[in-house]
Amino acid sequence: MEREIPNTRSDGLSDLRRTIQNIERRSQYHARTAPISFGTAEIDVALPWGGLARGGLHEINGDGGNFGFHAGLLRRAVGENGNILWCRHAGVERETGRPYGPGLMHFGLNADQFLFVRSRHAVDILWAMEEGLRTPGLAAVVGDGIAPDFTATRRLQLAAEATNIPAFILLPPRVLQQSALPSAALTRWDIKTTCLAETKGSTRWQADLLRCRGGVPKNWIIEWNEQTLCFHLADILAGGANATYKETA
Amino acid sequence: MRLTKKRHSADYDWRQDGPFALVLPVSGGIRIYAVDGAAASEGIHPGMTLADARALLPDLLIATADPEGDARALAGLVEWCGRYTPFCAHDGADGVVLDISGCAHLFGGEDGLLSDLRARLKRMGLTAKVTAASTPGAAWAWARYGHDEMILPENARKSLMPLSVSALRLAPETVERLQQLGLHCIRDIIDLPRAPLARRCGTAVLDRLDRVFGEISEPISPVRPAPEWRTRLVFPEPIGQAEDIVLATQKLLVELCEILEGHGRGARQLSLVFYRVDGTTQTLMIGTGRPNRNSEHLHRLFLEKLGDAAPGFGIEMMILEAIVTNPLTAHQLGVNDDTVDDGRRLRLLVDRLRNRLGEAGVFQIAPVASHIPERAVKVRPPVTGLSCDQWIVKQPRPIRLLATPELIDAIMPTPSVVPARFMWRRRTHHVRTAEGPERIAPEWWRHNADRAYRDYYRLEDQDGRCFWVFRYGGYIEIADMRWYMHGFFA
Numbered sequence: 001m002e003r004e005i006p007n008t009r010s011d012g013l014s015d016l017r018r019t020i021q022n023i024e025r026r027s028q029y030h031a032r033t034a035p036i037s038f039g040t041a042e043i044d045v046a047l048p049w050g051g052l053a054r055g056g057l058h059e060i061n062g063d064g065g066n067f068g069f070h071a072g073l074l075r076r077a078v079g080e081n082g083n084i085l086w087c088r089h090a091g092v093e094r095e096t097g098r099p100y101g102p103g104l105m106h107f108g109l110n111a112d113q114f115l116f117v118r119s120r121h122a123v124d125i126l127w128a129m130e131e132g133l134r135t136p137g138l139a140a141v142v143g144d145g146i147a148p149d150f151t152a153t154r155r156l157q158l159a160a161e162a163t164n165i166p167a168f169i170l171l172p173p174r175v176l177q178q179s180a181l182p183s184a185a186l187t188r189w190d191i192k193t194t195c196l197a198e199t200k201g202s203t204r205w206q207a208d209l210l211r212c213r214g215g216v217p218k219n220w221i222i223e224w225n226e227q228t229l230c231f232h233l234a235d236i237l238a239g240g241a242n243a244t245y246k247e248t249a
Numbered sequence: 250m251r252l253t254k255k256r257h258s259a260d261y262d263w264r265q266d267g268p269f270a271l272v273l274p275v276s277g278g279i280r281i282y283a284v285d286g287a288a289a290s291e292g293i294h295p296g297m298t299l300a301d302a303r304a305l306l307p308d309l310l311i312a313t314a315d316p317e318g319d320a321r322a323l324a325g326l327v328e329w330c331g332r333y334t335p336f337c338a339h340d341g342a343d344g345v346v347l348d349i350s351g352c353a354h355l356f357g358g359e360d361g362l363l364s365d366l367r368a369r370l371k372r373m374g375l376t377a378k379v380t381a382a383s384t385p386g387a388a389w390a391w392a393r394y395g396h397d398e399m400i401l402p403e404n405a406r407k408s409l410m411p412l413s414v415s416a417l418r419l420a421p422e423t424v425e426r427l428q429q430l431g432l433h434c435i436r437d438i439i440d441l442p443r444a445p446l447a448r449r450c451g452t453a454v455l456d457r458l459d460r461v462f463g464e465i466s467e468p469i470s471p472v473r474p475a476p477e478w479r480t481r482l483v484f485p486e487p488i489g490q491a492e493d494i495v496l497a498t499q500k501l502l503v504e505l506c507e508i509l510e511g512h513g514r515g516a517r518q519l520s521l522v523f524y525r526v527d528g529t530t531q532t533l534m535i536g537t538g539r540p541n542r543n544s545e546h547l548h549r550l551f552l553e554k555l556g557d558a559a560p561g562f563g564i565e566m567m568i569l570e571a572i573v574t575n576p577l578t579a580h581q582l583g584v585n586d587d588t589v590d591d592g593r594r595l596r597l598l599v600d601r602l603r604n605r606l607g608e609a610g611v612f613q614i615a616p617v618a619s620h621i622p623e624r625a626v627k628v629r630p631p632v633t634g635l636s637c638d639q640w641i642v643k644q645p646r647p648i649r650l651l652a653t654p655e656l657i658d659a660i661m662p663t664p665s666v667v668p669a670r671f672m673w674r675r676r677t678h679h680v681r682t683a684e685g686p687e688r689i690a691p692e693w694w695r696h697n698a699d700r701a702y703r704d705y706y707r708l709e710d711q712d713g714r715c716f717w718v719f720r721y722g723g724y725i726e727i728a729d730m731r732w733y734m735h736g737f738f739a
Binding site: 067 | 622652
């Protein structure tokens with residue numbers, strides 16, 4: 001009996017240590033697992049995760065009007081200094097241009113947060129994304145200009161779930177019509193710009209949540225606020241459809 | 250060491266046997282390029298015209314020579330000789346020279362090395378003359394003009410004495426001149442007064458003599474830079490299975506990383522050379538962003554490349570070399586995930602990405618102090634954890650920029666204002682609002698800069714899409730009134 005006491009004691013001690021470690025880790029863990037908030041409660045509550053699930057794949061579709069929405073979402077996901085692996089397909093560059101640093105700054109994203117990967121082959125892009133999703137030091141992974149098939153999205157989704165790193169896919173413009181493309185992504189968004197917002201330098205999007213695992217499709221008209229770095233619902237009555245012409249010079 | 254090799258073209262009929270020569274069409278007719286022993290004994294020598302040779306020996310078999318192919322094959326052979334020593338180089342068009350100092354013991358001494366080399370060359374179907382000597386000059390002379398394939402001892406002056414002066418690697422004119430003077434052997438010139446000899450026949454003779462006898466050292470410049478660290482693995486049986494290659498690579502890496510750790514170095518560039526049974530080699534290279542000696546990480550990098558490994562008929566030896574290394578102070582290398590920090594993970598990720606996608610495929614962006622939009626961003630190699638300057642953005646900037654501005658068809662009510670609508674990529678956009686202009690002046694201090702001002706406008710179309718368009722303005726004549734699309738907002 002006497003010999004067992006030290007054993008149980010050390011067991012208790014190691015249990016205690018483990019508990020403390022878990023408590024310490026929890027806050028860290030929480031920041032890494034909390035859903036991505038849009039910064040506006042109306043959208044967050046409509047999603048089954050109370051925001052956008054962090055460990056998951058999200059597809060953003062749009063005919064060239066989706067880049068700002070994506071950048072805003074990225075900023076919401078990575079915060080001030082999270083690292084982003086941005087894998088872009090060289091083939092669609094002619095069509096959609098390259099991500100432009102000074103423009104991304106309007107969304108609160110800095111040059112040193114980005115690590116870019118560029119390739120002509122979609123296979124390489126998918127590989128790079130998966131490598132990124134298996135690297136816990138990253139805050140988000142972006143696949144730009146690729147339309148992965150079901151198997152590829154499944155792989156990315158599983159990798160994202162394992163490390164709790166959000167993955168975003170910017171579908172190439174021509175996929176717009178094929179919104180029935182099978183996919184294992186948690187959400188698919190269809191983003192269109194609508195008429196100009198009143199504030200200068202900000203845009204208004206019609207965001208259609210086409211697909212949402214465990215949730216219902218919904219749509220909003222949202223804007224990005226450069227000061228608070230939040231999305232917010234647009235006041236639909238403001239800034240009507242009148243054509244206005246301002247020449248500042 | 251001397252090597253005479255013959256590569257036969259496909260048109261040579263192997264069933265026939267007899268004197269054989271390679272010919273090469275040169276200016277002035279077809280000439281003999283190389284001959285085999287049987288042909289040589291019939292009096293046929295390289296440089297003869299084919300007609301003369303045929304007159305001497307009507308049933309001479311010929312094939313067309315391929316000097317470029319020979320050079321390639323010789324280069325391959327030099328690579329292959331890397332199995333014996335890292336210092337191997339071409340020696341003229343038909344020889345390979347190896348510096349085996351400090352390597353011979355691995356093969357059981359100089360005798361062992363030479364007999365191993367001879368046996369392997371023979372198995373490859375090459376006729377080679379292999380000798381070793383204490384200086385490259387002596388080895389050259391002995392391999393080409395010596396009468397047997399023995400190893401010349403340290404003080405081999407006596408054996409070299411009877412050799413012809415052409416064994417000194419002299420230009421043909423110099424040899425001719427010496428022979429005109431009645432100096433045929435090395436013995437004849439070795440004791441001559443040096444100054445008059447140099448005056449009459451040039452200093453090259455003395456220089457070559459000194460090199461043969463080791464008065465002047467003659468380092469061998471290897472074809473590949475000599476690696477700082479290397480490990481080798483010889484297989485008793487040639488291997489070809491992918492799993493075996495992977496395992497062998499791992500074993501070599503563990504060994505190399507231990508050596509590197511002992512010396513406080515980290516590898517930046519590694520090469521893995523496969524020596525195949527048929528005497529050919531294959532080299533796989535990897536590079537890392539920072540000095541690294543973590544065998545697991547390096548192994549992952551190699552795994553990407555091992556897909557290209559072509560074992561052919563089997564690999565009999567593998568050599569792993571650290572070509573570039575940097576100092577890497579000893580530190581606790583993380584074993585479990587908790588101790589590896591994020592920055593390190595990112596660096597390893599960058600290594601993996603660059604290894605597969607190339608140096609240009611993985612990059613970061615950094616600001617440049619320029620108002621010209623396309624110049625404001627530069628691409629830099631990834632350095633994680635290093636913060637850089639930020640752009641100072643006062644005016645709205647697009648989120649996407651086209652690499653080259655695209656011409657748009659603008660329809661304008663009057664020339665002075667912005668377009669009312671425009672055609673771009675076969676779609677008509679009606680301009681709802683326009684903001685601008687923002688005038689960006691050319692950088693006149695740069696050599697190839699634009700000469701015109703650009704007036705940028707932000708146009709929004711009926712769907713709410715925002716475009717960044719410009720046209721040239723300023724002091725130039727208003728010849729170019731065209732509009733260009735340069736970027737997209739939102």
